[in-house]
Amino acid sequence: MEVIKDLSKWKIDSSTIITIGNFDGVHLGHQTIIKKVLSLAKEFNLKSGVVTFSPHPIKFFNKDIKLIMTERKKIKIFESLGIDYFFNLTFNESIANMDPEIFIREFLVKSLKASFIVVGYDYRFGRKRKGDYELLKMLETKYGYTAFKIPPVKIDDIIVSSTNIRSLLSKGDVELANKMLGRPFTLEGVVVKGDGYGRLLGYPTANLSVKNELIPANGIYATKTIINNKKYLSVTNIGIRPTLVNKNEVRVETHIFDFDEDIYDNFIEVEFHSYIREEKKFEDVNSLIKQIQKDCEKAKEILCR
Incomplete structure (x- = not known):
């Protein structure tokens, strides 16, 4: 072309x-x-x-x-x-x-x-x-x-329209948005260094410097991450990480299952398949870790159907 x-x-x-x-x-x-x-x-x-x-x-x-x-x-x-x-x-x-x-x-x-x-x-x-x-x-x-x-x-x-798809994504309804797109909605960008909180919690994440203008609603999503044309199951958090930091900076962080390679500065794509839950502030870090474990199990259940 x-x-x-x-x-x-x-x-x-x-x-x-x-x-x-x-x-x-x-x-x-x-x-x-x-x-x-x-x-x-x-x-x-x-x-x-x-x-x-x-x-x-x-x-x-x-x-x-x-x-x-x-x-x-x-x-x-x-x-x-x-x-x-x-x-x-x-x-x-x-x-x-x-x-x-x-x-x-x-x-x-x-x-x-x-x-x-x-x-x-x-x-x-x-x-x-x-x-x-x-x-x-x-x-x-x-x-x-x-x-x-x-x-x-x-x-x-x-009616399938770009306007309706934007509205669905802004509400976190990636399932219906995906039906209208005919493929999973994706975010793309370069992996950058984050604060390292994910690794400390036992769930290291790829922090995405997003190229897209439209980012779905804050929350936890079952996703698939594409690295060098290969897909990996993953779970993605979009939000401000209220349990860990006191900032309003929205970040896109993806934990890739069974993956431990250095991908800093790599271009990746993240496919959004299903909304799991809203982002929330937990009483303590241990409660957050337990919920992350549940989110991972739920994401795998969704993605392996």
Whole structure:
């Protein structure tokens, strides 16, 4: 897969099949869109492309939003799905204020050479978000492309959306979030030195300097940790460690079962599979140790099902 950040340096002679959106999380709804793109690409022997923007348009308009995944993870997933081109283009005033028809004509048709355009049911574009699927459909003949709209995907009667997944993760509901994502939610980053409390308690932890913007709710989770493409069962604490320190600094600490290697400065990923309990302050360290033992047993029970 080719990653393009500057359209002026990208040229193609043949037509393409394009989808456009934010694709934060690349959830089941997004994957349904991608399946349609790839199906068309195979049928008409054309190259497939995913167009997304940075910064996220919501961020551009100075609204707060925490993204589900890193750009690295997003690119990796699209590559695994079989997309030919991943466009991560700069979102700026020009794009934000572009007339929707000009966006279609100059950007999608002339620059990207789209002969097929596949969008989600709620995709909007152009000045004041006035462009939508209906406009794409209306201008098909004029600009020589075919537009497709993909309906929403639902799980437990809830629409699968990045917004809903963010809400679920912020509440610690990783199980339903994972169903919507079609894979376990992951945090990724580099292992850094911590305070050493875990080792003193008999449960050494990998302390993660997290690259993700969105971190799930504080609590204890059954997780799997990926180190050098190998998965290990683990239990992860997200929180402020109230029994040990008097700070409000949120940390992500993972105890990896049956593992005793030096992984400082290593890049790792932590998959979140199930919420075990909320973080709490214990009366003493011995009570904390007993609870950690129970958490480990519970995590193993969940992960070995």
